Amino acid sequence: MTDIINKIAVIGFSGAFPGVDNAYDLWNLTSTGSLGIKKSNQDQIAKNLPDDIANNTNFIPFGGGPSNFKNFDASFFGYSPKEAKYLDPQIRKALEYSWHAFEHAGYCPNGINLPVGVYIMV
Known part of the structure; x- marks a missing residue:
């Protein structure tokens, strides 16, 4: 057996x-x-959560996540501004960070002619 x-x-x-x-x-x-x-301020809580969750005694007002969800270079990734407006923010970030991973590796994604995998965890 080999x-x-x-x-x-x-x-x-x-x-x-x-x-x-x-x-x-x-x-x-x-x-x-x-x-x-970090602890969320009351304005963030009121703006982003329904009252029944924000006022729940078990709710802990702490969180964290990536910033700049609104900054997305739609044309760079081949999307129109209208398409980008409705594109899930997680997809936008997946595209951006996949590109950054290629840059970190020293490759231009447009010029790779080899089997390549990109693994994403959310």
Whole structure:
């Protein structure tokens, strides 16, 4: 029986995390013992949550997540402004961070003629 060896190389990465917009800043944040999770102010809570959740005694007003959800270069990714308006913000971020991972690896996504995988976790 012949052993088949499939080699995989992780050569680029990217991500957004609570309080920071890239893996390098995450390292700096956590190496100081800090967290990107912060207490939400009442205006954020009122604007983003239904009253029955915001007023629930079990509700904990803390959170964190990537910023700049409204900043998206639609034309760069081949979308019209109208299409981009209705595109799920998670899809927009997946496109942006996938591109950043290729840049981090030193590749231009338009010029790769090899099998490539992009793994995304939300």
